[in-house]
Amino acid sequence: MAEYKSDIEIARAAKKKPIMEVGSKLGIPAEHLLPYGHDKAKISADFIASKRGGKDGKLILVTAINPTPAGEGKTTTTVGLGDGLNRIGKKAITCIREASLGPNFGVKGGAAGGGYAQVVPMEDMNLHFTGDFHAITTAHNLLSALIDNHIYWGNELGIDTRRVVWRRVMDMNDRALRGIVCSLGGVANGYPRESGFDITVASEVMAILCLATDLKDLQKRIGDIIVAYRRDKTPVYARDLKADGAMAVVLKDAMQPNLVQTLENNPAFVHGGPFANIAHGCNSVVATTTALKLADYVVTEAGFGADLGAEKFFDIKCRKAGLKPAAAVIVATVRAMKMNGGVKKEDLGKENVEAVRKGCANLGRHIENVKQFGVPVVVAMNHFVSDTDAEIAAMKDYVAGQGSEAILCKHWAHGSAGIEELAHKVVQLAESGSSQFSPLYPDEMPLFEKINTVVKRIYRGSEAIADKSVRDQLHQWEQAGYGNLPVCMAKTQYSFSTDPNLRGAPTGHVVPVREVRLSAGAGFVVAICGEIMTMPGLPKAPSSERIFLNEMGQIEGLF
């Protein structure tokens, strides 16, 4: 039976169409498709520019409840819905993020979807893909090298070596690089100072690439990056190091969206992958806006649960790119409801209707939240074989009580055939024109008030608190002209609060803002609430130990 094949077996059995054919069906001429192998292609900047001013399709956001160890299947549902819309006769494109390479060697790699709702080629997408992340790593580290080189040659800009905020990056889980002292070894190697590495997806260059509208905008934003401060605390920009031109050159190809296909040969754009905590966690603006010119429906997802992912999608990506989502899908599962209702992972196989009902509070909160942005909502219940009829009914009832509808989806097992009902519902919502999207807060609101607005209206906390130094920093940035930026909240994805163990729908909690960071190039202020790790480590028995090429030259152990 289909259900018993692994993701990788299904992916390997995929009958992929030549990518030029997939692109041609979207109306992209061959000369504007730059192939990477026969199953991946980049779309040329000229073609994208030629579509400017054209009519846009409808944008559908797929988001989720707070993630649980049970797994919700947000990407799987995003891919499945794209296939489902194509199945019911709509021209639809799925837009998702690229995967980071480094973490694959730590724990079993993340596929792009699962079951019969996957994007292929899976192996490439979990390895180098089209090289975008390598280009981002290179551009980032070029800037890092230019900073130390500038200091080495006399430091004309007066950089305070204690206040260099631009670190280095690597697409690798390497805890040994979190904190380093560099420039050791004597006169020829520069002035020793403390620094460190983050993982590439945490680079501001990644966030910039995902928010820039074209190469010109990319270069402008790179120039705006603050790399260091002087003794008098005035900022030094990437532009001051004349780094912006060369960095844009390094990113020239990475800026172009990647076209791949689903198992059902429908088009998917896979482009960009910023962190969902210290950055906004969505695929690139250029992929989404290009897809909107080429399709009736564009299905995209946001990182983590709706409290973080959807809020940033709306308040950062949509605000900045002028996007108007037509509908949102919140992915949830009976199993996750049960976990939110207090059931332990090992007991998930047993029917427990009461726990489902209790756990639905988390889902209800997310429904309310998304509606606050003026976007109509439908709930996708990603089906597991262990779900019982009574549990499913309890969840449907609850959602109906919230004024929305929960639809059972079996795309994992049956592909597009299993998600037709959701596709029809999404079309109905989108065509109804009921979306009245607007961001949560206006640009003009002071920065700390923006943070407080998210805390109160989305997290339902009593208030955001912060030391004077944090508030003073925000004031300084407001005075320097950064007050109109949106805020990017970095908080645990597991709870509405800052306590990852507090499931359900808590209220009245205090949200402490420990630190704020200015991503002047990307165009947001990061508010850090809790421990945020920007360079992961590897586990005791890393999955790299089990990754190898088999006798047929196929990759084993990556998935």
Add this chain to the structure above:
Amino acid sequence: MAEYKSDIEIARAAKKKPIMEVGSKLGIPAEHLLPYGHDKAKISADFIASKRGGKDGKLILVTAINPTPAGEGKTTTTVGLGDGLNRIGKKAITCIREASLGPNFGVKGGAAGGGYAQVVPMEDMNLHFTGDFHAITTAHNLLSALIDNHIYWGNELGIDTRRVVWRRVMDMNDRALRGIVCSLGGVANGYPRESGFDITVASEVMAILCLATDLKDLQKRIGDIIVAYRRDKTPVYARDLKADGAMAVVLKDAMQPNLVQTLENNPAFVHGGPFANIAHGCNSVVATTTALKLADYVVTEAGFGADLGAEKFFDIKCRKAGLKPAAAVIVATVRAMKMNGGVKKEDLGKENVEAVRKGCANLGRHIENVKQFGVPVVVAMNHFVSDTDAEIAAMKDYVAGQGSEAILCKHWAHGSAGIEELAHKVVQLAESGSSQFSPLYPDEMPLFEKINTVVKRIYRGSEAIADKSVRDQLHQWEQAGYGNLPVCMAKTQYSFSTDPNLRGAPTGHVVPVREVRLSAGAGFVVAICGEIMTMPGLPKAPSSERIFLNEMGQIEGLF
């Protein structure tokens, strides 16, 4: 006039053929060519395997005199000769190295050839190309992360943290990373220790990729890498960390040769680029051996002058891969002879026949040396407009006196039409069957004696000297079973001696071996004679400051 166009202008005006067409002319079916854009492709492992056992074409090495600031044009001549052989009706493939990305941001980037003898696409080849170097960086740093991760989780293998010899790499000129202390910041980040970064081309992974015969051999060699020693000085291998499988997976695509084309639409393989001092400095074995199955003639080059480049090509690459070069071309110029004859760079424009005659000693020494390997030699005089008839005649006379022939080549200005005579001469030498190639020393010779053999017979020094610790180290390796490896000399490329200012053909100098390193995976012992820099820095005004995208989206300042 053609002569007055810049390399980049000529490259941009190139009428490239679709790479699938270039590959098809070589008999490579479309399904075995993995395109990267429309002008680059990788050749599949299956296709390469299918050619095993077939007839080989003739291998021609292009090498040179010791480099001078005047520039000799070795790559230009390699590309020109490939075109010239095609012009006179031979099926020929040019095999050259890939360029390192990092150095492009320091000084004006190196093109692949020059004038009308270039390989295109030039921009891509100086940037990410097909991502091979990024894959090597990733594979190398994965191993680095696994070492510190192993120590962090309890160090079961008993690695002495003071004796970790595997550093990290980055494809960037970044002197601040030469010496670092890593794992700072407390318990969660591991055990602080000294380490550092080299540039990617200096990675042993690069040397391994360039010497491996296929993916299986690649994985085996990776497993053989020595990453650290225990307190008792026994080695810890990459295999002990179970890193070899995952590293081979990361390098799966990078292992496949890249097909591009010359300005005249002839095929060129551009693959691999190991350092020419601490490694062997040749393009990959897999590219060369594959090209030999597909063409009558394969023209390839070796790094630096013949004392380093050709010696390593013969003693490492040819020995290990079982290659039998049919002829060698030594590139020299009238200008370089004059510089070797004592003329300053600013006086190169003035005729000076006497200086040409005097400087020819350097060329004569290289001719003698190459002949020692049993390979017939012809000299390519790469023409400059300032060369006078009398100077050219003096050089030709000198070479004739050495029992060889010097042929004037004008490929830079005229493409293949300017190098026909050389092409005919190369064919004559190769077809004559006069090559009796054999390496300089047998595998069984003790390591220090191998070093001494190169010093005496190639560098014409009186002897190699080394501290007892160095000699003891070599003995230890011999006892551990590494005595049969060839030696890889790391010495200045500017002189036969270790003094870069000693031009011409010195004799009787002593060559001090400061340090030896074992590249157990690549399969050679490196003898370091003098200062060797494995992580370059950037200049005061790095070229990155002048690199940008122009209004047409073209890259400016990279060349």
